[in-house]
Amino acid sequence: MNNLSHKTRYCCSGLLALTLAACGDGHSVATTPATPPPPTPVVTYQFEIEVTNLTQAQPISPVAAVLQTSGRLWTVGQPASVALERLAEAGDNSAILGDSQVTAKASLSGMLLPGTSAKMTIETTEMVNYLSVLGMPVNTNDAFSGLTGFDLRTLAVNSARIFDTPVYDAGTEGNSESAASVPGPAAGGEGFNSQRDDVNQVRMHSGVVSQQDGLSSSALLEAHRFDNPMLKIRIMRTK
Amino acid sequence: MLKKTLCLTTLLLANVAVAADLEIKVTNLTYGLHFTPLLVAAHPADSRLFQAGSTATPALQKMAEGGDIAELTSIISAVAGNSLVNPANGLLAPGAEVSAMLTTTGSNNYLSVTAMLLPTNDGFVGLNSWPIPTEKGTYTVMLNAYDAGTEANNELVVEGSGAPNIPGIPAAPGGNAGSGGTGVTLEELNTTVHIHRGSLGDDNLSGGKSDLDNRVHRWLNPVARLTVTVK
Numbered sequence: 001m002n003n004l005s006h007k008t009r010y011c012c013s014g015l016l017a018l019t020l021a022a023c024g025d026g027h028s029v030a031t032t033p034a035t036p037p038p039p040t041p042v043v044t045y046q047f048e049i050e051v052t053n054l055t056q057a058q059p060i061s062p063v064a065a066v067l068q069t070s071g072r073l074w075t076v077g078q079p080a081s082v083a084l085e086r087l088a089e090a091g092d093n094s095a096i097l098g099d100s101q102v103t104a105k106a107s108l109s110g111m112l113l114p115g116t117s118a119k120m121t122i123e124t125t126e127m128v129n130y131l132s133v134l135g136m137p138v139n140t141n142d143a144f145s146g147l148t149g150f151d152l153r154t155l156a157v158n159s160a161r162i163f164d165t166p167v168y169d170a171g172t173e174g175n176s177e178s179a180a181s182v183p184g185p186a187a188g189g190e191g192f193n194s195q196r197d198d199v200n201q202v203r204m205h206s207g208v209v210s211q212q213d214g215l216s217s218s219a220l221l222e223a224h225r226f227d228n229p230m231l232k233i234r235i236m237r238t239k
Numbered sequence: 240m241l242k243k244t245l246c247l248t249t250l251l252l253a254n255v256a257v258a259a260d261l262e263i264k265v266t267n268l269t270y271g272l273h274f275t276p277l278l279v280a281a282h283p284a285d286s287r288l289f290q291a292g293s294t295a296t297p298a299l300q301k302m303a304e305g306g307d308i309a310e311l312t313s314i315i316s317a318v319a320g321n322s323l324v325n326p327a328n329g330l331l332a333p334g335a336e337v338s339a340m341l342t343t344t345g346s347n348n349y350l351s352v353t354a355m356l357l358p359t360n361d362g363f364v365g366l367n368s369w370p371i372p373t374e375k376g377t378y379t380v381m382l383n384a385y386d387a388g389t390e391a392n393n394e395l396v397v398e399g400s401g402a403p404n405i406p407g408i409p410a411a412p413g414g415n416a417g418s419g420g421t422g423v424t425l426e427e428l429n430t431t432v433h434i435h436r437g438s439l440g441d442d443n444l445s446g447g448k449s450d451l452d453n454r455v456h457r458w459l460n461p462v463a464r465l466t467v468t469v470k
Binding site for chain 2: 076077166167169171174175176177199201202203204205206207209213214215216217227228
């Protein structure tokens with residue numbers, strides 16, 4: 001139904017210069033006396049994004065995919081945005097998805113469990129340049145994994161790129177690994193806290209230590225440790 | 240036959256590359272490690288700063304245990320290589336990056352990088368003989384942490400231990416290491432250059448086995464990003 005009404009509107013505007021009257025009542029183009037010029041086709045760009053969680057025991061918060069005409073969501077050595085801080089501390093991707101720079105978006109609907117894959121589709125009618133895909137390993141203080149600034153113009157229809165993404169530290173919360181500060185099921189602690197008690201720079205993550213490996217105040221177990229890469233992200237241009 | 244001759248000529252020309260202007264950028268990706276002065280060197284195919292699986296040279300040992308790149312720089316000079324010496328004018332902090340130009344000459348078609356990782360006993364960030372592309376463009380190479388294999392990783396901060404054969408970590412520039420540790424190990428099981436297993440650290444800044452903080456001084460590879468722009 002959506003498609004149909006969209007098409008009708010489109011035809012009308014295409015004919016606007018020729019027959020204004022035809023648009024008023026929404027009647028079909030068959031009533032138009034002159035042969036209409038072929039409308040410029042609406043080009044749809046579509047990308048299928050498949051994400052695989054490569055960890056032992058780190059559920060990944062709902063993975064967000066966003067398109068932007070410019071810019072990156074993070075740079076090593078630079079402070080994290082508040083939107084990134086929310087994702088990395090609480091697994092909350094709403095601020096990333098809601099950013100005014102975002103021209104198209106998609107999100108996985110739930111946690112991506114270890115060893116599982118899930119797909120989402122992102123669609124746009126204007127080719128935008130840059131894709132970012134990211135999620136939080138929830139049994140950490142402020143880690144995230146993903147890619148940012150991938151130039152989609154390099155991807156032809158029906159071709160795919162696969163990224164093995166490393167783990168970053170948002171640098172917004174000290175890695176205490178405490179039960180009070182890690183939001184995932186291993187701890188059940190606090191998510192977002194606007195206070196920044198860490199280096200205030202995005203850096204590569206040094207890994208979680210865990211209680212068994214020598215951090216006695218840690219709520220994490222050895223199984224929550226990880227190494228790079230954390231996610232496999234396959235981007236396929238389908239249209 | 241003609242085709243073959245042409246191919247051969249092309250290959251020969253490629254091997255005798257003329258000067259190339261490279262913009263070199265090194266980013267320290269780690270959470271809590273400093274890099275000592277970097278050496279970025281373009282050199283011929285048959286020279287090396289280090290080789291995984293081989294015993295470290297005395298020059299490499301001096302770099303990996305104490306951050307001293309003078310001898311490695313001399314090795315590159317001796318083979319008429321091109322060096323970028325200490326572009327950051329000292330330490331490169333976690334999250335920091337440095338850019339500089341390097342012009343290559345002659346058959347210096349391979350790029351190598353070293354810098355010691357602090358605080359470690361004999362860990363270094365390294366790149367061995369990356370073939371420099373001839374096509375203009377920007378290339379990214381991720382670099383891993385190596386262990387020189389010349390010193391047991393006792394993880395104890397000891398002043399003056401940057402000299403070869405004096406066990407210990409010469410400095411923790413972040414000022415966030417502890418003291419009074421008893422030592423993680425007395426052994427170096429692999430005495431050749433190898434991928435570093437990482438530091439252990441502990442949660443006791445005034446005792447325990449290690450003087451390192453296990454929340455701060457561990458790392459996962461890669462530890463650096465090298466961006467090379469061929470002009």
